[in-house]
Structures are given as C-alpha cells and as structure tokens.
Amino acid sequence: MTVRDRLSRLRLPAFAAPMFLVSGPDLVVACSRAGIVGSFPAPNLRSSAELGDWMGRIAGQLTADDAPWALNLVTHSTSPRLPRDLEQVAEHQPPIVITALGSPKPVLPTVQAYGGLVFADVISVDLAKKAADAGVDGLVLVCTGAGGHTGDLSPLVFVERVRRFFDGYIALAGAITTGEAILAAQVLGADFGYLGTAFIPARESMASDAYKQMCVDSSAGDLMVTRAFTGARASMLKPSMVARGLDPAELEFKVARMNFTGRQDETVKPWSGIWGAGQGVGKIDRVESAAEIVDRLAAEYDAARLRTRGLCA
Numbered sequence: 001m002t003v004r005d006r007l008s009r010l011r012l013p014a015f016a017a018p019m020f021l022v023s024g025p026d027l028v029v030a031c032s033r034a035g036i037v038g039s040f041p042a043p044n045l046r047s048s049a050e051l052g053d054w055m056g057r058i059a060g061q062l063t064a065d066d067a068p069w070a071l072n073l074v075t076h077s078t079s080p081r082l083p084r085d086l087e088q089v090a091e092h093q094p095p096i097v098i099t100a101l102g103s104p105k106p107v108l109p110t111v112q113a114y115g116g117l118v119f120a121d122v123i124s125v126d127l128a129k130k131a132a133d134a135g136v137d138g139l140v141l142v143c144t145g146a147g148g149h150t151g152d153l154s155p156l157v158f159v160e161r162v163r164r165f166f167d168g169y170i171a172l173a174g175a176i177t178t179g180e181a182i183l184a185a186q187v188l189g190a191d192f193g194y195l196g197t198a199f200i201p202a203r204e205s206m207a208s209d210a211y212k213q214m215c216v217d218s219s220a221g222d223l224m225v226t227r228a229f230t231g232a233r234a235s236m237l238k239p240s241m242v243a244r245g246l247d248p249a250e251l252e253f254k255v256a257r258m259n260f261t262g263r264q265d266e267t268v269k270p271w272s273g274i275w276g277a278g279q280g281v282g283k284i285d286r287v288e289s290a291a292e293i294v295d296r297l298a299a300e301y302d303a304a305r306l307r308t309r310g311l312c313a
C-alpha cells in the first residue's frame with residue numbers, strides 16, 4: 001500500500017503536528033495507532049544517530065494498518081546536520097517528511113526515491129509557490145493563531161490563494177483544536193487539519209506536567225507573538241515568561257538571531273522553560289491520552305458533518 005493509499009484511509013483527516021521538546025516516539029505511535037498522522041521534529045535529538053534510533057523505534061512499533069507517520073526536518077541554512085540526518089532518513093524511510101524554516105529542495109530526491117512524501121511548512125503564498133515549483137507532494141499552510149512559529153495570514157485567504165496553483169495535499173495549521181475546525185479546513189479546500197497545541201497536554205507528550213497544566217489554565221489572551229526567542233515570530237505563553245522572571249512587555253519587540261547550529265549565541269537569552277502554544281489553547285480543559293483526544297475530535301467531526309448536511313441540500 002502506498003503512503004497516498006494510507007493517507008486516504010485515515011480515521012480522521014488530521015496530522016498531530018511536530019513540536020520541539022513536545023513530540024517524541026510515544027506521541028507519534030499513539031497518534032498513528034489512533035488513526036491520524038503522528039510526527040516529531042529532528043531537532044528534538046542532539047545527533048543524527050539518535051534520530052535514527054527514534055525512527056527505528058517508531059517504525060518497529062507501527063504496522064501498515066496504522067496511519068503513516070512523519071518526520072520534521074529543519075532545512076534552514078544554519079542547520080549543519082541536514083546531510084547526516086538525510087542518511088538516516090534514507091535508512092529508516094519515514095513515510096512523510098515535513099520540511100520547515102528552509103527550502104524543501106535538499107530533501108526531495110532522498111524521500112521521493114523510496115516512495116515517501118514531502119510536505120513543506122510555509123507561512124506565505126510566495127513560499128508556498130516556491131515549494132510547489134520545487135515539486136513537493138504537500139504543503140502545510142501555517143496561518144494566524146498557530147502555536148510555535150506562527151503565520152499571519154487568515155486561512156480563509158491562504159488556502160484559496162494556494163489552490164489557484166497547487167493541487168497537491170494541503171494541511172492547514174492554526175488554532176485547529178476541534179473536529180468542527182478540521183471539517184472547516186476541508187470546506188476551505190485543504191485535505192487535513194494540522195494540530196499542534198491540541199496534543200501538548202496528551203499523556204504521551206514530552207511536555208512537563210507544569211507545561212500541560214499551564215495549557216489547561218490558559219486561553220488566547222495569555223499568548224504573545226514575539227521574535228525574542230528564536231528570531232522567527234513565535235506564539236508563546238506569557239505565564240511561562242513570568243515564571244522565568246521575564247517581563248513579556250519588554251520582550252515583545254526584541255528580535256533574536258535565527259540559529260540552528262546547536263551552539264548558543266551569547267547575545268540570545270536562553271529560552272528553555274519558555275513554552276509555546278496557539279490560540280486554540282483555551283479549548284484545552286484536561287490532560288488525557290492521545291487516543292482520547294482523537295476520539296473526541298472524531299466524534300465532533302462526525303457530528304459536524306451530520307449537522308451541516310442540511311446546508312448542502
């Protein structure tokens with residue numbers, strides 16, 4: 001069965017999005033067993049060898065009956081690990097590779113050679129066009145309200161503009177935390193909802209208990225979008241800044257230099273303990289298993305489909 005066949009049989013048209021320091025093998029396996037695409041980012045590992053270990057663990061626990069899983073690679077020009085990570089990719093063959101913060105070009109030959117699919121994570125129509133021209137199989141359109149590195153386009157605009165030139169897969173990201181929102185993404189012309197924040201409080205996530213509880217206790221008003229931590233616009237929880245003794249008001253307009261070399265830039269404040277989330281955070285009211293989250297999303301999705309049938313009559 002091809003990866004495309006497996007994507008057409010998902011229980012729910014959704015990805016659990018890759019999240020730095022949050023998604024690891026347990027979450028990937030739990031999501032894929034629950035019937036949605038599970039994923040994790042390579043920078044969660046310090047070396048390419050460890051990345052290979054994680055991919056081996058995941059591949060060893062999943063079967064062709066489970067949903068396909070995805071690896072997220074940072075292709076930014078300052079990321080020195082990419083060639084060695086790609087060797088591991090060729091060996092372990094993740095069904096889907098999602099590129100972020102750089103061009104998908106260096107990844108395409110390796111992944112498409114073994115029948116894998118490449119999705120590029122983009123925040124603008126220009127970047128979407130470049131990735132489409134490079135030959136990606138799918139695009140992740142990151143819109144306003146998304147957690148972590150966020151976008152500023154409305155999904156109402158972004159999908160329509162990209163569908164004018166791209167007929168591959170589209171996964172839509174940004175504050176999607178309900179089954180209704182997944183259905184809305186499909187109505188707009190996307191194929192999948194791409195959900196990060198909704199899975200931070202999953203029992204299988206690597207987020208600390210304090211981080212999970214902060215998600216339960218927070219709502220959209222507790223977020224700030226700032227370039228102070230990574231150099232790119234990121235949606236972060238203000239209470240986590242306050243807990244580290246930082247003043248959110250002072251950080252709002254600071255800009256860090258983007259750096260994926262693995263070396264700490266002396267001019268950048270250490271940002272461990274500063275936690276990201278998107279505007280859907282207000283929907284989170286408990287810590288539960290990934291399977292329970294997917295069950296709830298699937299029930300909401302099915303109910304929304306039934307409820308809206310009349311609109312199309």
Ligand SMILES: Cc1cc2nc3c(=O)[nH]c(=O)nc-3n(C[C@H](O)[C@H](O)[C@H](O)COP(=O)(O)O)c2cc1C
Nearest residue numbers: 017019020041100146147148175195196197276278
């Ligand atoms: C805490 C956190 C960490 C993230 N880390 C990454 C990452 O390492 N790589 C990546 O491509 N996207 C990352 N993202 C973005 C997600 O993959 C996804 O685009 C986003 O969470 C979708 O918006 P939502 O959180 O509103 O659902 C992160 C998001 C969050 C909340």
